[in-house]
Amino acid sequence: MRRTTARLALVVAMGCVGTAPALAQRSQTMFNNIYEWQVFAVAEGGTFSGCSLERSGDSGTLRFFLTTGGSWSLDVPAGGRSGIFEAYVGTENGQEVFTLTGDGTRAITDLPIAPGFDEEGTLIVSIDGVAMNWSLFGLSEAVAGTDVCIDYEGDAARLAGPAPALPPGAKLPDEAGGATPPNGAGTSETASTGFVAPPRLPIAAVIHTGNMRAGPGTQYPVTGGFTRTTPVLVVEDTGVPFDGYNWFRVEMSDGATSGYVWGALVCADYPGANPLCR
Structure with missing residues (x-):
């Protein structure tokens, strides 16, 4: 934009x-x-x-x-x-x-x-x-x-009517501003210990719209934008939260362009990203 x-x-x-x-x-x-x-x-x-x-x-x-x-x-x-x-x-x-x-x-x-x-x-x-x-x-x-x-069609369950069809274990966005990833989605589990770890980065993701910034937060200047569905590579989870999602560093398909994107816009099965916007 x-x-x-x-x-x-x-x-x-x-x-x-x-x-x-x-x-x-x-x-x-x-x-x-x-x-x-x-x-x-x-x-x-x-x-x-x-x-x-x-x-x-x-x-x-x-x-x-x-x-x-x-x-x-x-x-x-x-x-x-x-x-x-x-x-x-x-x-x-x-x-x-x-x-x-x-x-x-x-x-x-x-x-x-x-x-x-x-x-x-x-x-x-x-x-x-x-x-x-x-x-x-x-x-x-x-x-x-x-x-x-x-x-996400406004998350129809939050209007009047029956619950929408969601992935098993998925939770709806709360009023604090975050969609909770499905239980276990995008994770790997070690059977002997029950330990659940996030998948290793980098992982493929999609961004439909929004801004890319110079750093992990809205205080950083906009360096680019997405106006259509764009495949990206998530290369770093900064751990910086904002409204229920983390900020991620992503790379474009050219391999030369990278920047930081708010996790609500990053469509991926990864903790802190948005698994429901795909």
Whole structure:
């Protein structure tokens, strides 16, 4: 994911130029918690429809929504206003004009791509001169966690309904943000002692989306990214935990490119990685 360096300002014009339909009623349940972002599995009419990425603050709740078809949207509090509002994103390189549709409670717009705003910046929203703002810190990892939520169909058991078909012994992601690897998955056992040891590295893995960093943590700069399913080689388990997963050093297939990736994005049967996202 490419990160912009501009501070973003989303400004909604004072004029109302239409009447908005009511936003669909949704039920949602916690899937993950990444920094101060919360990822929810969302159902409409009892059917899984996507995953919501939310951050709360003094201005209310900022929400990004990812459908099962891969479409993103952004919505913010509407401040009691209904209708279709002209809006734009202002950056140091110019402006992008679009519209937000409000129902009095929320105002929503489609996004052409996954949100890749500057994580050191602040998203500013203004409706009729009332400014609202949210920190974007940790956004890329939260977006990646939303992708994992979609890949795993929001862990349908956490909505209303029967438990999903999981590998034997697998546990569901907890609200602290981690999927527990299946009992014994990806391990080797010595029959005489019962000792269970992790498999030896390196091992093959797959990454579907997310960032590669210069070190084992979000404090390190992004050195690359994954936008499609990519085979990698896991060469080191750093032992540095984050939200239920470890940070791993991986190598690309060219053998020359390596970096550190959060374990929730590393699809492998290895402790600290994510065995359920394959």
